[in-house]
Amino acid sequence: MTINCKGQLIDLSSPKIMGILNTTPDSFYEGSRSQNESDLLKRAEKMLKEGADFIDIGGYSSRPDAEEVSVEEELQRVVPAIEALVKNFPEILISVDTFRSKVADESLKAGGAMVNDIAAGNLDKEMMNVVAGHQVPYIMMHMRGNPATMKKLNQYENMLQEILQYFSGKIREARSAGINDLMIDPGFGFSKNIEQNFELLSKADLFQTLELPVLIGISRKSMIYKTLGTNPSEALNGTTVLNSIALQKGASILRVHDVKEAVECVNLVSRVKK
Known part of the structure; x- marks a missing residue:
């Protein structure tokens, strides 16, 4: 499977790494936050040197109970960051983590290469049209409600079946809108x-x-640190264990805070599969 990013055909038959770089003050893992351009560039350079294939930029924390951020503030956080990254690293492939079509549109104009939408268009009906207009890859995640309500919306009769049905509908919707390169994220x-x-x-x-292609994002999440009785800063080893399982289950992209360890994970699991 391949996706087209800025004219480059990216072969996802070999798993790729997406590094997380947040321009928010309240993301759940402090190590992913960048509050100024110098820090942003240092973090991005480190991730790229360690082997990140994509950098995921987000200006709206989607953790439970995160504060609401206006469209204008999200734009102010994200667009200058993308412009700085593209200026300093011309070959960089940036994924824009947003559920708002205006933020996606302006970010892609600034040099973004794909859109990572936690709502798969459900929170902004113009999102798929914007993605189709730019002809960039689109990551569609499964979520019910929005970041403020999602914790209460976890009742399923058959979770896997319902998520698969959700994606089947979203794939049809995205294809009808004219989006060619699609990826899914189970959320x-x-x-x-x-x-x-x-x-x-x-x-x-x-x-x-x-x-x-399936993107798996479990890096340092509560399923790891709450199970182990620790906290996000101590969840790297657990992340590596579960990333290894995700790769064995067919993940095409790992979305992570720690690029070096994820690259090693891909290399070792690939050797096992061979």
């Missing part, structure tokens, strides 16, 4: 409790039936 921690997250990971290979 660990979004409208799912810890037990459901582990069930989702254990059966993640079922998403291969959709015949699209």
